[in-house]
Amino acid sequence: MKKVLPVLTAAFLVAFVGHTYAADAGMIALQDIASKWSAAYNSGDAKKLAELYSPNAIFLSGTLGALRGRTEIENAIAGLVKRAPKIMLNPVEAHENENVVWGYWDYAIPNGPTGYGGVTAVKEGEGWLINLHVSNVKPKKE
Incomplete structure (x- = not known):
């Protein structure tokens, strides 16, 4: 039993630290994506946004x-920026598994709606590219 306890403790620590690292790495990646x-x-650059x-x-x-695709995303964002020129993103939760990160953020448009956005991104070279982005406004409380 004396030999088993250190092994179990080490296994627990490896599992805990590994999970914590993945969550931390995921949040760092999501914060980077949200910042970009x-x-x-906020600079009104729909083309630069679509390149993410x-x-x-x-x-x-x-x-x-x-x-679907960068062109449709760019065109839609270009129109949206004209109506709502600023947005604030707040990453809430993220996870990472080597070359894939997924998570969600809250968003707020000043004097406009608030909502959620969930993204899945794949590592490409030194950065991340969003493959799937789902976004919606928060429901109004009745």
Whole structure:
């Protein structure tokens, strides 16, 4: 029993530290994505924002509809920026598994709606490209 306890303790620590590292790495990646996304949006640069997505990305939005690919995303964001020129993103939760990160953020448009956005991104070279982005406004409380 004396030999088993250290082995079990070590196994627990490895599992806990590994899980914590993945969550931390995921949050770092999501914060980076959110920072680049909001910087491009807030500067009105729809093309730069669209470049954060993979060429065949899907962006499902309760207000913009189902967008497929960078061109549709760029065109929709260009129109949205004219109506709501600023956005704030707050990453809430993220996870990472080597070359894939997934998580969600809260968003707020000043004097406009608030909502949620969930993203899945794949590591490409030194950065991340969003493959799937699902976004919707928070329901109104009745």
